[in-house]
Structure formats: structure tokens, C-alpha cells
Amino acid sequence: MLEGFLYKPKESPLHKLDPRSKAVILVFYTVASLIYLDPIVLVLLLLSVVLLSIVGRCVREWSKSVKATLTFALVIFILNVLASPGLGYTYALAMSLRFLSLAAAFSLYFLTTPPEALALSLEAAGLPRDFTLMLTLSLRFVPTLARDLQIVTDAFRSRGLKLDSGNYVERLYNFAKLLTPLIVFEIRRSLMIAEALESRGFGGAVKPSLYKPPKMSLIDYMITAGGLVALGVIVYYHLGFPQ
Amino acid sequence: MDYEDAIVVKNLYFSYNEKLVLKNINLQIKKGEIVTIMGENGAGKTTLIKHFNGLLKPKKGKVIVLGMDTSQTPVSQLARHVGMVFQNPDYQLFAETVEEEIATALRNFGFPEEKVKARVEWALKVFELDKYRKRSPYLLSIGERKRLSIASVISYDPPIVVLDEPTAGQDFLQKEKIAELLFLLKQMKKTIVMVTHDVEFAIKRSDRIVLMADGEIIAQGPTFEIMSSIELLERARLKPPQIIETAYILKRKKILPSEISIFTPKDLVEAIARNVDA
Amino acid sequence: MTALIELRDVYFTYEGEKNPALKGINLEIKEGEFVLLTGPSGCGKSTLCRLLNGLIPHFYGGDLKGEVIVDGLDVRSTPTYEMAKHVGMVFQNPENQLFNSSVEREIAFGLESLGFPPDEMERRVEEVLRAFNLVELRDTPPYMLSGGQQQKVAIASIIALRPKIIVLDEPTANLDPLSAEEILELLSVLCKDQNITIILVEHRLEIALKYASRLIIMKNGEKIADGTPRDVLLTKEAEIVGIPPVVEVYKTIRRRYRITGVTPLTPHDLANLIESLARGEGNGL
Numbered sequence: 001m002l003e004g005f006l007y008k009p010k011e012s013p014l015h016k017l018d019p020r021s022k023a024v025i026l027v028f029y030t031v032a033s034l035i036y037l038d039p040i041v042l043v044l045l046l047l048s049v050v051l052l053s054i055v056g057r058c059v060r061e062w063s064k065s066v067k068a069t070l071t072f073a074l075v076i077f078i079l080n081v082l083a084s085p086g087l088g089y090t091y092a093l094a095m096s097l098r099f100l101s102l103a104a105a106f107s108l109y110f111l112t113t114p115p116e117a118l119a120l121s122l123e124a125a126g127l128p129r130d131f132t133l134m135l136t137l138s139l140r141f142v143p144t145l146a147r148d149l150q151i152v153t154d155a156f157r158s159r160g161l162k163l164d165s166g167n168y169v170e171r172l173y174n175f176a177k178l179l180t181p182l183i184v185f186e187i188r189r190s191l192m193i194a195e196a197l198e199s200r201g202f203g204g205a206v207k208p209s210l211y212k213p214p215k216m217s218l219i220d221y222m223i224t225a226g227g228l229v230a231l232g233v234i235v236y237y238h239l240g241f242p243q
Numbered sequence: 244m245d246y247e248d249a250i251v252v253k254n255l256y257f258s259y260n261e262k263l264v265l266k267n268i269n270l271q272i273k274k275g276e277i278v279t280i281m282g283e284n285g286a287g288k289t290t291l292i293k294h295f296n297g298l299l300k301p302k303k304g305k306v307i308v309l310g311m312d313t314s315q316t317p318v319s320q321l322a323r324h325v326g327m328v329f330q331n332p333d334y335q336l337f338a339e340t341v342e343e344e345i346a347t348a349l350r351n352f353g354f355p356e357e358k359v360k361a362r363v364e365w366a367l368k369v370f371e372l373d374k375y376r377k378r379s380p381y382l383l384s385i386g387e388r389k390r391l392s393i394a395s396v397i398s399y400d401p402p403i404v405v406l407d408e409p410t411a412g413q414d415f416l417q418k419e420k421i422a423e424l425l426f427l428l429k430q431m432k433k434t435i436v437m438v439t440h441d442v443e444f445a446i447k448r449s450d451r452i453v454l455m456a457d458g459e460i461i462a463q464g465p466t467f468e469i470m471s472s473i474e475l476l477e478r479a480r481l482k483p484p485q486i487i488e489t490a491y492i493l494k495r496k497k498i499l500p501s502e503i504s505i506f507t508p509k510d511l512v513e514a515i516a517r518n519v520d521a
Numbered sequence: 522m523t524a525l526i527e528l529r530d531v532y533f534t535y536e537g538e539k540n541p542a543l544k545g546i547n548l549e550i551k552e553g554e555f556v557l558l559t560g561p562s563g564c565g566k567s568t569l570c571r572l573l574n575g576l577i578p579h580f581y582g583g584d585l586k587g588e589v590i591v592d593g594l595d596v597r598s599t600p601t602y603e604m605a606k607h608v609g610m611v612f613q614n615p616e617n618q619l620f621n622s623s624v625e626r627e628i629a630f631g632l633e634s635l636g637f638p639p640d641e642m643e644r645r646v647e648e649v650l651r652a653f654n655l656v657e658l659r660d661t662p663p664y665m666l667s668g669g670q671q672q673k674v675a676i677a678s679i680i681a682l683r684p685k686i687i688v689l690d691e692p693t694a695n696l697d698p699l700s701a702e703e704i705l706e707l708l709s710v711l712c713k714d715q716n717i718t719i720i721l722v723e724h725r726l727e728i729a730l731k732y733a734s735r736l737i738i739m740k741n742g743e744k745i746a747d748g749t750p751r752d753v754l755l756t757k758e759a760e761i762v763g764i765p766p767v768v769e770v771y772k773t774i775r776r777r778y779r780i781t782g783v784t785p786l787t788p789h790d791l792a793n794l795i796e797s798l799a800r801g802e803g804n805g806l
Contacts, residue, residue, distance in 0.1 A: 140621065156335065158298065159322065201634040213639075508769045520799075
């Protein structure tokens with residue numbers, strides 16, 4: 001399931017777009033799926049994401065995430081039917097479709113946007129480096145942390161800690177023991193990273209410059225403008241504006 | 244099944260992420276031997292030793308440890324007989340006190356409490372950690388944490404001990420300490436498997452050497468035989484020990500006869516005394 | 522020539538500690554030297570390194586006495602980001618000093634932090650990528666690089682800032698011997714070709730000695746030996762850091778054959794020495 005949210009580099013028009021313009025479209029999808037309760041509209045939204053996934057050449061990976069979220073969507077449907085029978089099946093259907101189209105849109109975004117590019121474009125848009133660095137570092141160290149967890153697990157299993165047998169409570173309790181060295185290790189690691197950052201000139205009085213900043217192309221501007229307009233239209237028509 | 248062998252590896256293949264990282268590994272480690280597996284980073288050494296306590300299972304082939312087929316035996320059972328000491332002790336320290344840390348494995352393996360106490364006392368004494376018994380493991384120095392990680396594994400007396408890069412990052416005096424510990428383990432008649440790329444350390448402490456490169460064993464044999472072959476060491480991307488290299492150059496220049504075996508500084512000094520008049 | 526690095530009567534105690542980590546250090550290092558700094562664990566060598574780029578006292582706090590002048594700057598009154606232009610520091614664990622998603626961005630990071638203009642940044646990044654043979658790896662994320670490549674990128678990222686001094690605290694500890702040698706060879710070239718002062722902390726003397734012009738041994742916060750490697754290795758103090766096997770042999774035979782030449786540091790040195798003995802060409806290199 002996670003594969004449906006992991007960036008995969010490909011040659012597609014969606015991949016070439018700036019993360020910011022795609023973010024505007026994502027906001028549109030989010031707002032639209034929250035505003036509309038008509039299942040037909042929601043299905044249309046979902047179908048448009050399917051079309052976009054074809055444009056983005058990632059139908060296979062994208063469909064994996066949809067398949068995974070289908071189970072959740074079903075759960076939402078059943079819960080809504082049981083919890084509020086008065087609102088009827090249409091409402092329950094709309095709720096599950098809303099969840100599906102949200103997940104679908106987000107999945108497509110992350111499949112076509114390298115996470116580092118997001119941090120960069122946020123910084124280009126004016127967000128201070130202190131914040132974007134948090135994002136960059138978290139992303140960069142995900143594989144490292146995964147490896148650390150594997151090493152700690154190996155070390156503990158080698159001393160007889162049972163992680164693959166026994167009941168769930170036992171396994172959970174044993175798993176919790178792994179967290180202590182892992183957390184201490186990562187805290188130590190973060191101190192070492194801080195040292196290295198300082199030694200590389202970080203934290204100075206000057207505002208950091210940006211190397212090869214991401215540039216918005218004409219298409220990006222058009223898409224952003226289009227997205228904002230579409231957003232404005234649906235908000236106006238469905239929430240109304242105070243006169 | 245020949246029980247003289249502590250570990251038997253037959254035609255072992257292993258892949259990771261669809262890439263073959265171990266190819267056709269065949270190895271026999273006899274009880275009581277010290278075998279050192281050497282090669283550059285990425286040669287597959289750590290991947291191989293993780294098969295010895297079942298952390299990894301073969302893709303093809305068999306690994307038999309003390310008569311147990313690792314693909315049919317859970318890690319918790321194999322770990323009882325194969326103590327594995329990882330390179331970085333900080334990945335495993337979690338207890339509140341040094342005592343607790345050493346007791347962990349013993350308790351995991353179901354030792355009765357009096358036995359646990361007795362073994363912890365023994366380990367604290369032998370590894371000179373007695374004065375730190377109530378201290379947090381995180382407050383020990385790097386060398387002491389290394390000793391602690393070895394102590395927590397030896398405490399439950401496994402017949403086979405596997406050490407992954409025991410001398411990495413250690414200073415000279417710490418390395419001497421680790422060598423002493425190895426000698427102690429040998430005296431306890433344990434089978435020792437070491438992974439290292441520290442040639443100077445390996446040449447002094449091993450009975451046999453296994454050279455690996457690109458996931459394969461390119462040579463294995465008695466320490467002297469393997470370490471004196473400059474070509475083999477080069478293929479494994481290792482620098483030859485200094486005395487071996489010096490002797491090799493002198494033999495090539497015909498200053499020393501090629502038959503004599505020169506292994507230690509003392510050997511070289513004697514060879515010079517006998518063959519060089521100045 | 523005035524010293525590039527000057528330490529006068531330096532005492533330093535970490536916060537919360539009773540015993541000083543550095544006791545009465547007096548040190549002068551000239552430009553272009555390749556200094557090998559070694560000593561048993563806890564002797565203060567890492568502390569000394571962190572003094573040179575201002576991590577002590579700015580990052581670590583503690584009680585610092587004495588004078589520390591690096592490239593004309595008083596470390597106490599110069600912030601670390603300013604020191605970064607003069608002193609680059611490479612740490613033991615390559616993972617923890619690579620922050621970005623690609624090699625190219627990593628090399629640019631220091632330049633970004635110091636606010637360099639975009640075209641200057643692009644120029645320097647290209648220059649460094651070429652000089653370090655990293656052009657093909659420019660888009661590679663750090664976790665896909667080998668340990669040796671990671672350290673190379675770390676050094677490259679520092680060179681982009683063009684510091685006069687590079688301090689390395691056990692940079693090869695996690696590397697295999699051949700990768701370690703590649704890194705040390707790289708440092709040696711930087712030292713010789715660009716006159717960059719190198720201060721290297723290393724335990725594996727057999728690999729590092731042949732590159733160093735100076736060997737300093739520390740113990741318990743004090744400097745106990747300082748001189749050329751060939752001289753220092755023959756002192757009694759050197760025994761606590763482990764003398765390479767060839768030097769051990771040399772120490773034994775020099776008495777017997779009354780050799781007065783220079784200490785061999787490598788197997789080739791020793792072999793040449795014994796060869797000249799055999800051919801009766803005098804006593805030593």
C-alpha cells in the first residue's frame with residue numbers, strides 16, 4: 001500500500017510540473033471532495049484523478065494505493081450506515097467516495113512529486129530555511145532510520161528476544177524494548193548532525209541563498225491560476241459569500 | 244551429520260532486493276576454531292554471518308549450525324547457541340544498569356534466577372565491569388560499551404561466538420583488550436567467527452582465514468597460507484600485513500630466500516639476522 | 522612565517538565535568554602542514570579538533586581558558602558560521618554530515634548557508650564535482666553511496682567553501698582499508714597541490730603515517746609527543762598508540778646494525794633499508 005504514496009521518477013507532464021502548482025490542484029480536490037455530497041460529483045472527481053494518473057504514467061502504482069484504501073472506504077460506508085441510518089445509503093456512499101477521492105488525489109501527488117522538490121519549492125516561495133530543513137532532513141533520513149530499526153531488531157533477536165512468536169501483547173511489549181536504544185541512538189545522531197550543520201556554516205546571520213531554485217513555468221502559472229479560479233468558483237457557489 | 248563441525252554452509256545463495264549478494268558459499272567451521280572472514284565493505288561478510296543465527300535464511304542451499312538446519316529453526320533457538328556481537332554496541336544497549344543489560348539474554352533464554360545472578364557476577368568480573376554494575380550503560384566509555392556488548396552475549400555461554408568488526412574504531416590499547424578476550428574465549432573452547440578487514444589483527448588471532456569478494460569466497464585456508472598470498476589479498480581488496488609485504492618485496496629482490504616463512508616482526512628480524520650480513 | 526593555528530596555554534573543561542579535557546595545550550601549526558593527531562580514547566584529540574572550528578566554545582559551552590587563534594581569528598569571539606569559511610570539519614560518521622537528497626545539493630549546501638550568489642555557487646559546484654570525479658553521481662541520494670563515496674562527498678562539500686584548513690576526526694573509522702587510503706590520498710593531494718592544512722585524527726597509523734609531515738600524540742588531555750612521524754615513532758610515548766610492525770622491526774635491528782638513517786614508515790621503506798644493508802651501501806635511507 002505504501003508503494004502507492006512513494007515517489008517514482010518518470011517522464012510525464014505531471015512529473016515536470018512544479019510542486020506548488022500541483023499543490024494548488026490538490027487543495028482544489030480536497031475542498032471539492034469536502035464540499036460536495038452528491039455521489040455522482042464525487043465519482044466524477046475520482047474519474048478525473050484516474051485520467052490524471054494516465055497522464056502521469058503511474059496508473060499501476062496509483063491503483064495499488066486505491067486498492068488498499070478501498071477496504072477503508074468500505075469500512076466507512078458500513079460505519080455510516082450503522083451510525084446514522086436516517087441519512088441513508090447515499091450519504092454513506094458519499095462519505096466513502098470522499099475518502100477515496102482524497103486518498104487518490106494525495107497518492108497521485110506524492111507519486112509524481114519528489115519530496116525534496118516540495119521542500120525546495122516551499123523555500124523558493126519564501127518559507128524560512130529553518131522549516132524547510134526540518135522537512136529535508138526528515139525525508140533524507142527515512143531510509144537511514146529504517147536501516148537502524150533493522151539493525152536494532154537483529155541485535156535484540158540475537159539475544160533471544162522473541163519478535164516473531166508468542167501472542168500479540170508479548171510481541172508488542174518486546175517491540176517496545178527496541179525503542180529505547182533506537183530513540184537514544186537517533187537523539188545522539190541528531191546531535192552529530194547539528195554539529196555538522198554548524199561546521200558547514202548553517203545558522204548564520206545572512207539569509208541562505210538557494211542553489212538552482214525551482215522555477216515556475218508558464219504552464220505552472222496557468223495551472224495555478226486555473227486551480228485558484230476553479231477553487232474560487234466552487235466555494236462561491238456552494239458556500240456563498242456574505243453580501 | 245558430522246558433529247565435529249560447528250557450522251556447515253552448503254551451496255548457499257542469498258539475494259536482497261532481487262540482487263544476488265551471496266553466491267555458492269561453501270564453508271565448514273570446526274568446533275574450537277577461530278575463523279576470520281575478510282573482504283572489503285560490501286563483499287557479503289555481514290550477510291553471511293547473519294545466516295549463522297538464522298536472522299537470514301538461505302534462498303538456496305543449507306546452513307547447518309550444530310546439527311540444526313537454520314531454515315527450520317527459529318532465531319530464538321539458534322541464538323541460544325550462537326552469540327552474535329554486532330559492530331556498534333549502541334544499537335543494543337537499552338537496560339537501566341549494566342547488570343540488567345547482561346541479565347537480559349539470560350532471562351530471554353529462560354535461565355532460572357539463581358543461574359542468572361551467578362552468570363551476571365561471572366561476566367562482570369571477567370569483563371572488568373564490576374565497578375559499573377549499577378551504572379547506566381550509556382554513561383560508559385566507548386571501549387567499556389564494547390566490552391559490555393561482548394559480556395552480554397558471552398554471559399549465556401553460547402558455544403559459538405560471532406563478532407562483527409570487533410576492532411572497528413578501537414584504539415591500540417582497546418584492541419589489545421579485545422585480543423585478550425578472544426584468547427579467553429578460545430580457552431573456554433568456544434568456536435569463534437570474526438568478521439574484520441583489520442589484517443594486522445586477523446593475522447595474529449586467527450586459525451583460518453576466509454576471503455570474500457563480490458559475494459563469493461575466493462579463498463579459504465590456514466592463516467599463513469592465505470595471508471602470504473599478495474595476489475589473493477589484492478583480489479579481496481585488502482592491504483597485506485606490513486611484515487608479509489616487506490618479506491614479499493625482499494624475497495622478490497632475492498635478499499631473503501623464498502622458502503622461509505615470515506609472519507611476525509620477530510620472524511623478520513631473525514630472517515634478516517641469518518641472511519643479511521652488514 | 523607566522524603560524525596559521527596557535528594555541529597558547531589552553532585549558533578546557535566540558536560543562537558538568539570536573540576534570541579538564543585539555544590541560545595546558547601549546548601548539549603552533551603552519552600553513553601546508555599535514556598533521557596526524559593520535560592518542561588513546563579519551564585523550565582529548567576530538568576536543569582539540571572542535572576547538573579549531575569554534576564548536577568549542579560556541580556549540581559545546583564549557584570553560585575555556587587560554588588563547589586559540591585560527592587563521593588570524595580568535596575562536597572565542599568568532600561565530601561558527603564565520604569560522605566555517607576558514608576551517609572545514611569532517612566527522613567520523615559520513616551519514617550524519619550529509620543532509621541533502623543529492624550529491625549536487627550537498628556540495629551547494631554550505632555555499633547556500635553562507636549566502637553565496639547563484640552564479641558563484643553554480644561555478645564552484647561544477648568545479649568541485651569535476652575535481653572529485655563526482656559528476657556522474659551528482660543526482661545520487663546519500664544512502665545509495667558507499668561509505669568511501671560518502672566521505673568523499675563530505676570533503677567535497679567542504680572544499681566548495683575553500684577553507685585554508687580541514688580538520689578530520691577519524692574520517693576512515695567505518696571504511697575498509699583501501700577506501701581509507703583513497704580518502705587519505707585525496708587529502709594528501711589537497712595538501713600538496715592547494716597548500717591546504719590538514720589535521721587528521723586517526724588510530725590506524727599504518728595507513729596514515731606516510732602522508733603526515735607531523736605526528737602529535739596526546740594522553741589525558743596533554744600533548745606528550747610532537748615532531749616528525751619518523752622521530753616520534755621511536756619515542757617511548759609512541760608505545761601507547763601502537764607502533765606499526767615495520768617500525769617495530771626497525772627499532773630492533775637499528776641497534777644491532779647501528780643504523781642512523783630515517784625511520785621506515787611503509788613496507789617499501791623497510792625493504793629498501795634492508796636491501797641497502799645487504800648490499801653494504803651504508804646504514805640507512
